[in-house]
Amino acid sequence: MAILGAAVDSSSSSHAVDHHTPPREQQQRKPSAPEPTEEELKGVRHLCERGITSLPPRYILPPCDRPAPVPSRGIPVIDLARLRRRESSELAALDAACRDLGFFQVVNHGVDDGRSTAPEMLDVARRFFALPFEERARHMSPDIRSPVRYGTSFNQLNDGVLCWRDFLKLLCNPSRMDDVVPSWPHNPSDLRDVVSSYAAANQRLFKELMEALLEAMGITGGGVLEELDAGTQMLMVNCFPACPEPELTLGMPPHSDYGFLTVLLQDQVNGLEVNDHRDGDWLLVEPLPSALVVNVGDHLEIFSNGRYKSVLHRVRVNSTRSRISVASLHSLPPERVIGPAPELLAGEPRRYMDTDLTTFLDYLASAEGKHKTFLQSRTITTSPG
Numbered sequence: 001m002a003i004l005g006a007a008v009d010s011s012s013s014s015h016a017v018d019h020h021t022p023p024r025e026q027q028q029r030k031p032s033a034p035e036p037t038e039e040e041l042k043g044v045r046h047l048c049e050r051g052i053t054s055l056p057p058r059y060i061l062p063p064c065d066r067p068a069p070v071p072s073r074g075i076p077v078i079d080l081a082r083l084r085r086r087e088s089s090e091l092a093a094l095d096a097a098c099r100d101l102g103f104f105q106v107v108n109h110g111v112d113d114g115r116s117t118a119p120e121m122l123d124v125a126r127r128f129f130a131l132p133f134e135e136r137a138r139h140m141s142p143d144i145r146s147p148v149r150y151g152t153s154f155n156q157l158n159d160g161v162l163c164w165r166d167f168l169k170l171l172c173n174p175s176r177m178d179d180v181v182p183s184w185p186h187n188p189s190d191l192r193d194v195v196s197s198y199a200a201a202n203q204r205l206f207k208e209l210m211e212a213l214l215e216a217m218g219i220t221g222g223g224v225l226e227e228l229d230a231g232t233q234m235l236m237v238n239c240f241p242a243c244p245e246p247e248l249t250l251g252m253p254p255h256s257d258y259g260f261l262t263v264l265l266q267d268q269v270n271g272l273e274v275n276d277h278r279d280g281d282w283l284l285v286e287p288l289p290s291a292l293v294v295n296v297g298d299h300l301e302i303f304s305n306g307r308y309k310s311v312l313h314r315v316r317v318n319s320t321r322s323r324i325s326v327a328s329l330h331s332l333p334p335e336r337v338i339g340p341a342p343e344l345l346a347g348e349p350r351r352y353m354d355t356d357l358t359t360f361l362d363y364l365a366s367a368e369g370k371h372k373t374f375l376q377s378r379t380i381t382t383s384p385g
């Protein structure tokens with residue numbers, strides 16, 4: 001299984017942390033390895049536009065890390081309309097999905113309501129990535145702390161093997177939308193409108209799911225829900241172009257997400273694979289029309305004292321169809337110390353140490369990140385006997 005650390009865009013002013021754990025040591029660039037070339041840093045859309053017909057060496061994974069074909073499996077489906085009515089079987093299904101696989105799809109989610117729809121979000125993302133390179137490049141920044149950043153691979157400056165992915169990162173913390181929207185791309189001309197409405201609808205869904213999960217865990221009082229209003233939200237708009245040799249590379253390496261929940265919108269092209277932590281097997285998530293995919297992040301695993309599971313996932317690419325996905329990553333305010341909820345510790349051993357952004361950055365800078373996942377680094381191990 002891959003060993004993960006955590007990839008970060010952090011700044012105390014913007015709180016623009018990339019809520020992803022980074023790839024394992026083999027995939028991180030060794031100090032002796034050459035810097036990515038200028039062409040590579042322009043991204044995979046650019047390589048495709050140049051008409052490449054084979055994969056440049058820098059994108060080829062060692063054989064042990066290449067994705068073997070995996071079975072596709074339905075993941076649990078949660079009906080938000082039934083959850084809103086608090087049908088006990090639906091609440092139990094949500095609880096079980098987060099305990100067992102850490103992933104589920106949600107239907108009747110309401111993100112299609114109102115002015116901005118999920119299809120509009122996918123459409124504007126597609127139009128953004130179709131812009132000429134020079135236009136996209138206006139948002140390229142070497143500063144991984146920038147709240148708006150167009151980039152490529154996973155963490156292009158650190159990746160030993162580059163990934164077949166370009167992305168547009170947009171910080172959209174609910175309490176700071178008015179500050180950040182003016183820095184977003186204004187081309188396509190409707191991007192700011194579509195994305196801000198989509199992000200707001202997504203945040204509402206996140207809060208509804210969190211409310212239900214808190215209830216399922218028996219945590220009452222609403223304090224955490226109120227804190228989420230001042231929390232972080234980040235959209236990672238991903239483009240995985242058709243790839244000349246998809247069996248040799250990945251769109252995203254195995255990673256977990258740093259926050260509470262991630263809500264993923266994907267088009268109908270297969271690509272997302274999830275690692276079942278119970279048997280270590282990978283499974284392909286079949287996209288369900290109109291569904292959003294939701295997964296538990298590291299913070300929720302810690303907060304729930306291990307009841308809910310933050311699991312590895314990765315993205316496979318293919319040779320014929322470009323794929324677009326939009327991950328919305330949500331958490332509490334960055335300065336908030338996160339530990340197991342006190343309500344869950346009555347009669348239960350504490351399984352994780354407290355964590356905050358500084359802990360996370362220290363972990364990244366330390367050698368620990370080469371050997372352990374961030375979660376492993378926060379896990380309390382009890383010696384036998």
Ligand SMILES: O=C(O)CCC(=O)C(=O)O
Nearest residue numbers: 236238271272315325327
């Ligand atoms: O595209 C996907 O299916 C997953 C994307 C993802 O894992 C991410 O952006 O963190």
